[in-house]
Amino acid sequence: MNRPAALNRTLLALIGLVLLAAGGFALATHFGRLRVLDPSAPLVPGDAPPPTWVFWVAIAVAVLLGLLCLRWLAAQAFRRPKTVAWRSDGTTGATVLDSATAAAPFAADVESYEGVRTASAWLSGPREAPELLLIVTTDRDTHAAAVRERVAEHAVPRLRQALEVDTLPVRLEIRLTAKSGVRAR
Incomplete structure (x- = not known):
């Protein structure tokens, strides 16, 4: 059994399911089929900008996710057998x-x-x-x-x-x- 390929397929399936669920939730909320959020209410309370550290954390998380995605893409490239x-x-x-x-x-x-x-x-x-x-x-x-x-x-x-x-x-x-x-x- 090819364990990395099985892990790869499992992760791709989970990511796909999460994205499908998020898309379905967004569409159902937008068209009023799901009454979870009030369309007239603001998304976040107040109109003051968040503290500066929130932006830095968001940037750090985005960079980390980007690097993880690049590592995952690099792992998809051709794998040669190990020389012995x-x-x-x-x-x-x-x-x-x-x-x-x-x-x-x-x-x-x-x-x-x-x-x-x-x-x-x-x-x-x-x-x-x-x-x-x-x-x-x-x-x-x-x-x-x-x-x-x-x-x-x-x-x-x-x-x-x-x-x-x-x-x-x-x-x-x-x-x-x-x-x-x-x-x-």
């Missing part, structure tokens, strides 16, 4: 390999394919059972099926051989650019 350090104990010593280091040549290999503009790869999971996340950006006129087939038949077997694993689950995302044509290197 793989340790392989051999007869002569131990070898430690960062999964990002292992994925970089793979991404460069995929990036060299015809029609591919950029490729980003991340390996996650334990050394014995890694998983690959691959994001490939291609030209608009490039056939996505051909790129997928080339990755599956050429790049993934080479990476499996390099990592010395039998299976390598791959999550491939192909993005098309709005531009087409030859890229400059």
